[in-house]
Amino acid sequence: MERTAVNPWDWSIKLGYHQAEVIEGATRQLICAGQTAVDGAGAPQHPDDMRGQISLALDNLEAVLAGAGLDLSHVVKLGIYATDVDAALSNFDLMGRRFGPHQVAPPMTLLGVTRLALPGLMFEIEATAMA
Template identity: 85%
Template sequence: MERTAVNPWDWSIKLGYNQAEVIEGAARQVICAGQTAVDGEGNPQHAGDMRGQIGLAFDNLEAVLKGAGMDLSNVIRLGVYATDVDEALKNFDLMGMRFGPHQVAPPMTLLGVTRLAIPGLLFEIEATAAG
């Protein structure tokens, strides 16, 4: 098995993790770290705005997938974490807007959490992709 790091930005390397890893062997998979509403320097964006944070988290997920030569059509599993599940669910139309054009509906888990790693973040999404 061969592992190749995918890091569109270098801020996470300083924290000890890759944004994703390409795993090659019998099958090709990408395991993405949780993506949140941060800019290219790792600074939180859209304070207090769940919809804005979901949108940017998806933008960041798509950037990581693109760095691995994939897109949302390759996502086979999602883990979603929200500090306010009800507010996140009100904005889940964004999920359909992102995945609908790819005609995929990956399995997912949504968990309510008291907080995320960086204070002020409301939403985090992690994905496993295969191709």
């Protein structure tokens, strides 16, 4: 799979994502449901802790990817939902720490929402991956 970044402007690169990517040579696509800060039984974890929730949501995303034989380097699109956008952005260094080693900056959308599916959840991340 070959990825070519499309960035008519460079401001998004400074924030850790590309405006778009051309994907060529991919033969498999994985569409992941939104991953949140829940344990293996689906119980919410890290109440009132945005950083903890982002970290666990990323752990869960990586587990789903691994289940399909993929990793974060295969992610080509992210959708992120947060009940507190400012708190999410102030902890986005976690995104860089996870995606940075893979040298990818997938296009993403971050939306502020009033609530997520389960009470207490503050952050959800969905992904599309290709290989």
